Amino acid sequence: MTIRNSLAAIHPLIAARRSPRAFDPARPVSDEAVYAMLEAARWAPSAFNSQPWRFIVGRKGDETYARILDALSEGNRVWARNASLLILTVAQEHGEHGPLRYAWHDLGLATAQLILQVMALGLYAHPMAGFSKDAARDAFGIPVDFAPVAVVAVGYLGDAADLPEALREREDAPRSRRSLSETAFQGTWGHPAVL
Amino acid sequence: MTIRNSLAAIHPLIAARRSPRAFDPARPVSDEAVYAMLEAARWAPSAFNSQPWRFIVGRKGDETYARILDALSEGNRVWARNASLLILTVAQEHGEHGPLRYAWHDLGLATAQLILQVMALGLYAHPMAGFSKDAARDAFGIPVDFAPVAVVAVGYLGDAADLPEALREREDAPRSRRSLSETAFQGTWGHPAVL
Numbered sequence: 001m002t003i004r005n006s007l008a009a010i011h012p013l014i015a016a017r018r019s020p021r022a023f024d025p026a027r028p029v030s031d032e033a034v035y036a037m038l039e040a041a042r043w044a045p046s047a048f049n050s051q052p053w054r055f056i057v058g059r060k061g062d063e064t065y066a067r068i069l070d071a072l073s074e075g076n077r078v079w080a081r082n083a084s085l086l087i088l089t090v091a092q093e094h095g096e097h098g099p100l101r102y103a104w105h106d107l108g109l110a111t112a113q114l115i116l117q118v119m120a121l122g123l124y125a126h127p128m129a130g131f132s133k134d135a136a137r138d139a140f141g142i143p144v145d146f147a148p149v150a151v152v153a154v155g156y157l158g159d160a161a162d163l164p165e166a167l168r169e170r171e172d173a174p175r176s177r178r179s180l181s182e183t184a185f186q187g188t189w190g191h192p193a194v195l
Numbered sequence: 196m197t198i199r200n201s202l203a204a205i206h207p208l209i210a211a212r213r214s215p216r217a218f219d220p221a222r223p224v225s226d227e228a229v230y231a232m233l234e235a236a237r238w239a240p241s242a243f244n245s246q247p248w249r250f251i252v253g254r255k256g257d258e259t260y261a262r263i264l265d266a267l268s269e270g271n272r273v274w275a276r277n278a279s280l281l282i283l284t285v286a287q288e289h290g291e292h293g294p295l296r297y298a299w300h301d302l303g304l305a306t307a308q309l310i311l312q313v314m315a316l317g318l319y320a321h322p323m324a325g326f327s328k329d330a331a332r333d334a335f336g337i338p339v340d341f342a343p344v345a346v347v348a349v350g351y352l353g354d355a356a357d358l359p360e361a362l363r364e365r366e367d368a369p370r371s372r373r374s375l376s377e378t379a380f381q382g383t384w385g386h387p388a389v390l
């Protein structure tokens with residue numbers, strides 16, 4: 001296998017994507033940008049075109065934002081309160097014809113498209129699993145067939161120096177992932193794909 | 196709400212993405228392209244950086260490809276056999292510390308990054324849920340903590356005229372999605388976000 005430069009090989013939007021904690025608290029996101037990121041999500045593929053995704057969109061200063069912020073875990077709330085948007089993502093787990101087994105998977109497809117559109121707009125996104133699902137369900141009256149899944153913080157990059165010290169260090173830490181040879185296989189399980 | 200042009204508002208890679216059935220059976224995909232699409236997937240975000248994704252990569256002519264093709268439903272096999280790659284995506288549902296509840300969601304995030312990298316390479320991708328999970332598990336010895344989730348067909352666009360007639364019509368049909376006002380909410384469930 002030849003040595004290759006991982007991030008240089010991939011599209012700049014994907015290569016530059018990361019999940020910051022330092023957001024600019026003073027710079028709002030335009031309606032056009034919000035529209036574009038939701039449209040990007042909406043055009044994702046899904047099993048049988050079931051589109052098992054919904055988004056609850058909070059903008060800093062409005063009641064929706066305040067309720068999503070309240071549902072976040074303490075550790076997330078400390079930095080996410082600087083984000084311009086807090087978007088709650090919701091999976092439709094049951095449809096007219098029974099369970100939608102691909103609900104979480106397809107919500108993931110749509111959320112990735114949202115995040116990459118965010119990057120294309122010069123913004124950053126940080127998806128979080130750390131929030132109270134019950135609080136989110138209660139706050140918005142989410143029906144039983146639907147499940148709150150993630151909160152995505154969106155905004156312009158802020159100054160890492162404004163973060164609490166422990167978070168500041170994480171902000172500058174290099175990203176890490178399991179190696180490709182432990183991730184992509186061929187032939188049998190665990191056998192690295194030859195690239 | 197002003198009238199806006201949905202696809203014009205979003206990044207060209209996302210706007211142009213669709214799931215074709217007409218693939219060019221004669222044009223192989225380079226190793227560099229396979230590397231880039233897997234790298235794009237590998238750098239996706241995930242809950243607690245758990246990276247609950249694996250990929251089994253079949254290239255037309257190899258045994259891995261043949262086994263994935265065999266696992267596909269009849270309706271998918273008829274066109275997917277022209278794809279240059281068949282990639283089986285796998286979610287890690289259980290880890291060292293118990294169930295990974297975000298496995299399918301995060302696999303969706305990674306798969307969307309793979310698909311958009313495919314688009315950036317001038318190729319197309321078509322993710323499928325229609326295949327035998329049992330056959331796929333048996334064919335590759337996938338452990339019980341992991342679940343086969345999707346097969347992604349990848350290749351250069353082919354000639355729709357070569358498809359069976361019923362599929363040819365679907366190839367040219369406009370894509371459709373539920374409206375944004377039924378997808379993005381604010382305030383309370385079902386109340387359209389004001390954009």
